[in-house]
Amino acid sequence: MAVITTKEITKIYRQGDIEVHALNGVSIQFEKGEFTAIVGPSGSGKTTLLNAIGGLDTPTSGSVVIDGQDITRLNSNELIDFRLNNIGFVFQAYNLIPVLTAEENVSFIMLLQGVPASKRKQRACRLLEEVGLSEQLSRRPAQLSGGQQQRVAVARALASKPKFVLADEPTANLDSKSTGNLLDIMAKLSQEEGMTFIFSTHDQRVIDRAKRIITLEDGKIISDVTV
Amino acid sequence: MKTLIKIAWRNIWRNKLRSSVVILSIILGIWAGLFIMAMTLGLNEQRINGAIDTYLSHIQIHHPGYLDDPNIKSTLSEVDKLEQVAGSIPEIKAYEKRILATGMANSAGGAYGVQIIGINPVNERNLTSIHQQLTEGSYFQKYKKNPVIIGKKLADKLHLKVRSKLVASIQNINNDIITSSFRVEGIFQTNNSVFDESSIFVREGDLRKITGLMAGYHEVAIRCKSIDQTDAVLARLQSEITRDKVEGWKDIAPELGYAQEMMSSMIYLFMGIVLLALAFSIINTMLMAVLERKKELGMLMAIGMNKWRIFSMITLETLFIAMIATPIGMLLSWGVIAYFQRHGIDLSMVAEGLSSLGVGSKIYTFLPTKEYWIITLMTLVVAFLSSLFPARRALKLRPTEAIST
Numbered sequence: 001m002a003v004i005t006t007k008e009i010t011k012i013y014r015q016g017d018i019e020v021h022a023l024n025g026v027s028i029q030f031e032k033g034e035f036t037a038i039v040g041p042s043g044s045g046k047t048t049l050l051n052a053i054g055g056l057d058t059p060t061s062g063s064v065v066i067d068g069q070d071i072t073r074l075n076s077n078e079l080i081d082f083r084l085n086n087i088g089f090v091f092q093a094y095n096l097i098p099v100l101t102a103e104e105n106v107s108f109i110m111l112l113q114g115v116p117a118s119k120r121k122q123r124a125c126r127l128l129e130e131v132g133l134s135e136q137l138s139r140r141p142a143q144l145s146g147g148q149q150q151r152v153a154v155a156r157a158l159a160s161k162p163k164f165v166l167a168d169e170p171t172a173n174l175d176s177k178s179t180g181n182l183l184d185i186m187a188k189l190s191q192e193e194g195m196t197f198i199f200s201t202h203d204q205r206v207i208d209r210a211k212r213i214i215t216l217e218d219g220k221i222i223s224d225v226t227v
Numbered sequence: 228m229k230t231l232i233k234i235a236w237r238n239i240w241r242n243k244l245r246s247s248v249v250i251l252s253i254i255l256g257i258w259a260g261l262f263i264m265a266m267t268l269g270l271n272e273q274r275i276n277g278a279i280d281t282y283l284s285h286i287q288i289h290h291p292g293y294l295d296d297p298n299i300k301s302t303l304s305e306v307d308k309l310e311q312v313a314g315s316i317p318e319i320k321a322y323e324k325r326i327l328a329t330g331m332a333n334s335a336g337g338a339y340g341v342q343i344i345g346i347n348p349v350n351e352r353n354l355t356s357i358h359q360q361l362t363e364g365s366y367f368q369k370y371k372k373n374p375v376i377i378g379k380k381l382a383d384k385l386h387l388k389v390r391s392k393l394v395a396s397i398q399n400i401n402n403d404i405i406t407s408s409f410r411v412e413g414i415f416q417t418n419n420s421v422f423d424e425s426s427i428f429v430r431e432g433d434l435r436k437i438t439g440l441m442a443g444y445h446e447v448a449i450r451c452k453s454i455d456q457t458d459a460v461l462a463r464l465q466s467e468i469t470r471d472k473v474e475g476w477k478d479i480a481p482e483l484g485y486a487q488e489m490m491s492s493m494i495y496l497f498m499g500i501v502l503l504a505l506a507f508s509i510i511n512t513m514l515m516a517v518l519e520r521k522k523e524l525g526m527l528m529a530i531g532m533n534k535w536r537i538f539s540m541i542t543l544e545t546l547f548i549a550m551i552a553t554p555i556g557m558l559l560s561w562g563v564i565a566y567f568q569r570h571g572i573d574l575s576m577v578a579e580g581l582s583s584l585g586v587g588s589k590i591y592t593f594l595p596t597k598e599y600w601i602i603t604l605m606t607l608v609v610a611f612l613s614s615l616f617p618a619r620r621a622l623k624l625r626p627t628e629a630i631s632t
Contacts, residue, residue: 056529056627084531095526099237100403104230111230112531160531 002029003163003196004053008063011048011219012217022048024219032165033194035187037201037210041105046200054087054166067163078144084112088157090167094149096141102128102152103137109160113125127155131185137202147178154185164196171203183209231536235543236488242516248495249512250552253505255608257478257556258563260501261602263493265592266572271490274586274592275454275483277418280356282344282422284323284448285457286464287479290470293445294479297329298399302443304470309447312467318456324444326434330397332377333406334428336386342426343395345434357428364389364413367543373433376408378423380417387411393427395623400439403513407437416586476522502605506613513615513617521624529626541618549610553603561599567592 011023011024022045030036038046045064051057052064055071066086069191074082083089088115094204096105106124115123128137133144150170157165167186171179189195199206215223269602276561288309290301303309306324326345331338336391348367352358358366367374375393387393393409409429417423435441451460456474464473477484478527517524525535571589576583578588 054529057625071269080528080531083529084533089526089529091526091529093522093524097234097523098526099234099241104233108230109530112533112536119470156530 003067004028004030004198006049007014007054007063007065009049009052009059009064011057012050012060016188021136021219023052024061024102024218026219026221027062028214028221028224030196030198031163032196033190034196034198034212035190035210036197036208036214037199037207038216039201039207039213040216040222042202044216046216048219049216050166050198050200055083064153084109084160086163088160088162088165090150090153090157090165090170092169092172094141094146094157094173096149096151096152098141101138101140102133102144102148102155105141105152106155106159107157113160123159124155128152129156130189131182133157145178147174147181150174150178150182151185151207154182154189158189158195162195165197166203167197167199169201169203170199171206176205179203228539232543234546237403238516238540238544239547242519245515246514246548249487249508249523249548250555252508252558253549253552254556255507256501257553257602257603257606260498261557261560261594262563262603263497263597264598265560265567265594266590267490267494267497267594268595268598269591269593270586271487271566273418273591275476277586278422278480278483281360281417281419281422282357282448283476283480284331284354285451285454285476285478286449286461286473288447288464288468288471288473288623289445289501291470294472294532297445299328299438299440299445300399302440302445303447306444309464309468309471312464313447313449316460316463318451318453318460320450320452321350322447323347323350323354324431325446326431326438326440326443327445328397328434328438332381332385333394333396334385334387334391334590336552337384337483338422339381339384341381341395343397343434344426346428347431347433351428351618354448357417358607360415360417361413362416364411366413367430368412369408372410373409374412374430375573376413376415376428378426380424381427382411382414384424387414391415395427395437397437399407399437401555403470404542405437409433419529419584420582441471460627487608498547498602498605505606506609509545509548509610509613510616513541513547514620517541517621519615523591524621524624525626528624534622538618542614542623545610545614545617546607549607553606556606557599557603560594563592564592 006026006028008025008027009023010021010025013022026049038049040046052059058072063072071082072077093101097108100108103124106127107120110120110123125137128134129155133148133151136144136148144152171182174182183206186197190197201207210227212226214221287484288303290303293301313319330343332341336349362379364375377393379388385524389411391411393411394406395409396404399405451457461473461475479488517526524537571591573589575588581588
């Protein structure tokens, strides 16, 4: 059964008098455990599609059904709760909370979910260990390299036990070694825990590791290839 | 909440310089506001105490029509009862019966309208402080016949010195104007130049002989142990004395009462203006902090931090800034106010102007403890209100736009 189903979603922006069709009737399904890359040139609608799937933006028309629930019908407060409990995010610029340590950053999302303190600590430490940062638990983001920060971001995305993880250009700011490490970790988690990862990317290294590649152009899917 | 508090606290110190500047501005604002309050209240307190000490006392009793028409025959009706009642009220420290007359003080240097106050010098010492404010001469000790104590300003106007002769034209009991000569025994100088030029003290017996008023009194002045007891003693006396008019100092000298009420309102108005300025400083700082962290706030919303928590975080940051600044501002104010309460602020340069207001050239700051609490509360409320706009601005951010900035 599909984890995510989009039906004919469109997104139209207004730029002055001009209407920009960022998404043009995109219908697609994602299954559990998929490791998918959404690719395409700049302005093709990759990030818009990711935002629509992640409930960060509401499509102009169409529906996004996640686990049987149409999230386009939720109000902003309901969407915040939905995102908290169902979706993990990894951003291009890491976007960690700079005043918290690596462990606190990972724990924070569980705190928002109301997970007891002892369980938070235990899970945060385990996840950071899985992403290879067991030695950097008490370091703040400024004391970590870009690659390490992105690994903390992955651990944070997984901490809330989401149904899937959306990663918008996660390797754009990383060097080859860090990109390799990060992709290894995510691929391992996808295989071992059945976690669904959806990337928007330009990065060939990510595309090479993806099991499914969806290509967008002018807001439309022009190819959907399973490797 | 614990983590939210931790984040808010750490966020303050992300930009140490900016937070320090706003903290310092709150400290200085509180200090300036409280110091001006303390100076204003101190000045007013001195003015009231000066008037009470010099002549007014806390309570005065007159014949009902005397103050409107100071007729020499309008004497008190219930002096005996009054003395009986006053003796039974423990809050009364002292009282004094006086006779009064209006007249002209003449000398070779000129003539000036004055109020002539006939007193018992021994009793008057317990009531007023004129005997302590002599700059020259003595207080009814030297001359057996018609000694007079006059104010320095009157002495200057009439070119009088100690031992000079002062001729007073006074209306007697038969409504005739008679003249009588007095010898200046002492010259006083209070903080109130208007009083100094318009009031002279003579012995009760001398004034009786001159006016022919052999019995009765025009005025009884009562001093309570504390100014705060005035209203209670006043109420008790008013219930007992019905044929004479019993008034408190605020009724007799309404300008002092009005000034007190006006200054109480003014200081809050002034503090309000200071706090308003601080509010804008806080809003500006917090707004900068929010706009600078748009991306981070957008990320927090994206990962599932609800609006209430975002709002609380911004509000907590503002409150923490106020909670750091307020005690320091209070402590600084308390220290400075306590210092000047003891040593006074020397304003000799404007002594003449202050004297016409009934205040000495040194202002002793004074601020009741409750004002510190009120201003602390006001500052925290203002800080909270100031956080609402930046917090609302944060809530209006859309995660997608915030993250992509």
